[in-house]
Amino acid sequence: xxxxxxxxxxxxxxxxxxxxxxxxxxxxxxxxQAWWTGAVGQGDPWGIAAFTGRGTxxxxxxxxxxxxxxxxxxLLVRGPDADAAELVTAIARAADGADPAAFSGCLADPAVRxxxxxxxxxxxxxxxxxxxxxxxxxxxxxxxxxSGTxxxxxxTAPGRVVxxxxxxxxxxxxxxxxxxxxxxxxxxxxxxxxxxxxxAAADPRLAAWIAESVSFVSxxxxxxxxxxxxxxxxxxxxxxxxxxxxxxxTEPFREWVLAGDFPGGRPPWxxxxxxxxxxxxxxxxxxxxxxxxxxxxxxxxxxxRGHRTIADAWADDRCRSWVRDWWAEATRxxxxxxxxxxxxxxxxxxxxxxxxxxxxxxxxVAADGSQKLTMRAVPVLRRERAAGRRGxxxxxxxxxxxxxxxxxxxxxxxxxxxxxxxxxxxxxxxxLLALLAPDLAEDGELTADLDALVAEHxxxxxxxx
Numbered sequence: 001x002x003x004x005x006x007x008x009x010x011x012x013x014x015x016x017x018x019x020x021x022x023x024x025x026x027x028x029x030x031x032x033q034a035w036w037t038g039a040v041g042q043g044d045p046w047g048i049a050a051f052t053g054r055g056t057x058x059x060x061x062x063x064x065x066x067x068x069x070x071x072x073x074x075l076l077v078r079g080p081d082a083d084a085a086e087l088v089t090a091i092a093r094a095a096d097g098a099d100p101a102a103f104s105g106c107l108a109d110p111a112v113r114x115x116x117x118x119x120x121x122x123x124x125x126x127x128x129x130x131x132x133x134x135x136x137x138x139x140x141x142x143x144x145x146x147s148g149t150x151x152x153x154x155x156t157a158p159g160r161v162v163x164x165x166x167x168x169x170x171x172x173x174x175x176x177x178x179x180x181x182x183x184x185x186x187x188x189x190x191x192x193x194x195x196x197x198x199x200a201a202a203d204p205r206l207a208a209w210i211a212e213s214v215s216f217v218s219x220x221x222x223x224x225x226x227x228x229x230x231x232x233x234x235x236x237x238x239x240x241x242x243x244x245x246x247x248x249x250t251e252p253f254r255e256w257v258l259a260g261d262f263p264g265g266r267p268p269w270x271x272x273x274x275x276x277x278x279x280x281x282x283x284x285x286x287x288x289x290x291x292x293x294x295x296x297x298x299x300x301x302x303x304x305r306g307h308r309t310i311a312d313a314w315a316d317d318r319c320r321s322w323v324r325d326w327w328a329e330a331t332r333x334x335x336x337x338x339x340x341x342x343x344x345x346x347x348x349x350x351x352x353x354x355x356x357x358x359x360x361x362x363x364x365v366a367a368d369g370s371q372k373l374t375m376r377a378v379p380v381l382r383r384e385r386a387a388g389r390r391g392x393x394x395x396x397x398x399x400x401x402x403x404x405x406x407x408x409x410x411x412x413x414x415x416x417x418x419x420x421x422x423x424x425x426x427x428x429x430x431x432l433l434a435l436l437a438p439d440l441a442e443d444g445e446l447t448a449d450l451d452a453l454v455a456e457h458x459x460x461x462x463x464x465x
Contacts (some may be wrong), residue, residue: 021164023157039272064096079252099434112177116179139159146198187219195216314350377395
């Protein structure tokens with residue numbers, strides 16, 4: 001870098017042509033899919049038009065900051081000893097998600113062949129039994145908008161996708177692949193179900209076209225990406241000499257496993273190490289249970305013990321022992337294709353969690369627990385009970401979450417969860433368990449164990465610390 005004040009971050013050559021759209025422009029997209037796309041296909045580049053998931057607040061500001069620097073940004077790869085700075089060039093256009101016409105117009109472009117998405121588990125608007133939650137007021141409003149009975153544009157992720165696919169069908173723009181990138185089990189199937197449910201309710205002819213022309217790819221994604229701080233902005237400027245308003249921090253580790261068809265083509269992501277398989281389920285279970293499940297334990301057990309980050313909680317012998325108990329329990333139920341490598345994977349996770357320079361905040365991890373634990377703790381607990389075992393490690397994860405909810409009841413501010421009002425009104429551990437798994441709440445022996453574990457983790461004498 002040259003001496004003097006940081007230079008404006010602008011392109012010196014044209015941006016790559018837009019051939020890929022993204023919904024949910026945030027830090028994880030920029031550390032994962034955008035990095036992968038920019039790292040491959042140098043002779044056949046794929047530019048991204050990235051749209052924020054929310055149209056107001058920080059999302060709109062993020063899009064404006066990126067667009068002011070031509071979509072460029074610094075990726076700070078944070079190792080245990082030092083940072084490495086990379087310039088990511090794949091985002092050709094960053095757009096405010098409040099403009100529905102821009103998103104639909106992008107999907108109507110025949111040059112766009114792939115739509116990737118990063119939304120939260122709650123963003124799929126699923127009903128408890130699967131499928132689209134038609135009782136959700138936001139879903140009902142989207143259906144009215146798509147059916148032409150209201151003037152407002154769709155606002156939910158499924159609604160915006162359906163509106164975009166309707167524009168693509170009208171433009172006869174050809175087939176497209178939809179690629180969700182999140183921690184949801186079977187995410188391609190989930191996305192297909194909610195999109196098809198909404199399209200069928202709004203326009204059966206559109207649903208028939210989607211069934212013929214749109215593929216839904218399932219993925220397992222992994223790269224820890226903490227929130228960027230002001231200190232990170234300064235570090236990016238010091239390392240590069242650029243005045244970057246939107247750097248992203250991430251860890252060295254990265255993984256992307258995909259299963260599905262790309263009828264219109266795709267970037268050659270395998271050149272950078274992405275893996276294409278027939279069935280992503282074994283990999284997503286390994287990641288959901290071993291990595292994300294451990295994150296939940298560290299968050300819900302670590303916060304009442306005074307910890308703020310994953311690294312802080314991992315350094316606590318008791319938290320770490322509970323994670324190792326969980327790993328032993330969950331590994332029993334992994335598919336054979338990944339169970340054989342579970343010990344090596346746990347070793348990698350231990351190194352990643354122990355990196356003190358990755359400030360992965362526990363409060364960030366703790367959000368949306370009612371959605372996350374149904375995919376992390378509950379499947380393992382059911383399998384343990386079916387095998388005649390108590391499932392103590394998975395039940396402890398749920399107990400730590402319940403104690404966390406109880407602490408939020410006693411000492412607001414509120415709870416970051418789509419079921420916050422219901423959770424904060426529930427008092428008995430059994431009632432909170434019933435929101436995750438009604439069948440397990442009917443097991444008297446299990447609920448007795450749960451009561452004891454919750455008492456152990458409650459703050460105050462005999463519990464919490």
